[in-house]
Amino acid sequence: MAILKIARLGHPILSRRAAPVDDPTAPAIARLVADMAETMADAGGVGLAAPQVHVGLRVVLFFVPPNRAAAPQVAQGAPGGPVPLTCLINPRIEPIGDATRDDWEACLSVPGLTGMVPRFTRIRYRGLTPAGGLVDREAEGFHARVVQHECDHLDGMLYVRRMGDLATLGFVEEIQRTRAQQRADIEEAG
Numbered sequence: 665m666a667i668l669k670i671a672r673l674g675h676p677i678l679s680r681r682a683a684p685v686d687d688p689t690a691p692a693i694a695r696l697v698a699d700m701a702e703t704m705a706d707a708g709g710v711g712l713a714a715p716q717v718h719v720g721l722r723v724v725l726f727f728v729p730p731n732r733a734a735a736p737q738v739a740q741g742a743p744g745g746p747v748p749l750t751c752l753i754n755p756r757i758e759p760i761g762d763a764t765r766d767d768w769e770a771c772l773s774v775p776g777l778t779g780m781v782p783r784f785t786r787i788r789y790r791g792l793t794p795a796g797g798l799v800d801r802e803a804e805g806f807h808a809r810v811v812q813h814e815c816d817h818l819d820g821m822l823y824v825r826r827m828g829d830l831a832t833l834g835f836v837e838e839i840q841r842t843r844a845q846q847r848a849d850i851e852e853a854g
């Protein structure tokens with residue numbers, strides 16, 4: 665396994681459409697997925713797409729940690745619960761309904777920054793696994809958001825281009841400081 669170099673905003677690989685994987689069970693794909701998992705863990709991310717490590721193939725990885733799950737107390741894999749590390753090859757997404765929601769996103773390819781991005785609240789997604797299986801799930805909330813964010817990378821789309829209001833773009837450190845101050849002000853105001 666190896667930690668791979670992560671491409672940053674401005675690198676052309678991030679704005680290209682990635683190619684479908686012909687054989688998801690090929691050993692080279694298993695190696696890529698293992699290296700992506702190691703790279704994502706090293707960088708402290710919750711998702712990574714192959715173009716972010718300079719590989720123009722339709723492969724994404726993600727998980728939903730308990731603190732981002734809609735229902736952290738339910739079992740891993742249950743609706744709204746944490747989602748284990750999942751690899752999707754040649755994934756497809758269909759929105760369920762038209763509802764969208766704005767929330768903060770960040771990206772390992774746009775280090776240090778965060779911004780508010782509208783995403784479909786509920787989706788169904790499907791993809792193949794390196795073991796030759798099929799993933800077919802419905803997702804909502806953060807789970808739906810991370811899948812949409814990662815799959816966007818396969819079409820050369822970064823979250824900053826999805827933002828409704830670029831005024832919300834900022835450095836994570838500054839925004840966290842501002843929000844902490846706002847919370848303190850609210851508490852002081854009773």
Ligand code: NI
Pocket residue numbers: 770771772773813814817
């Ligand atoms: Ni990203």
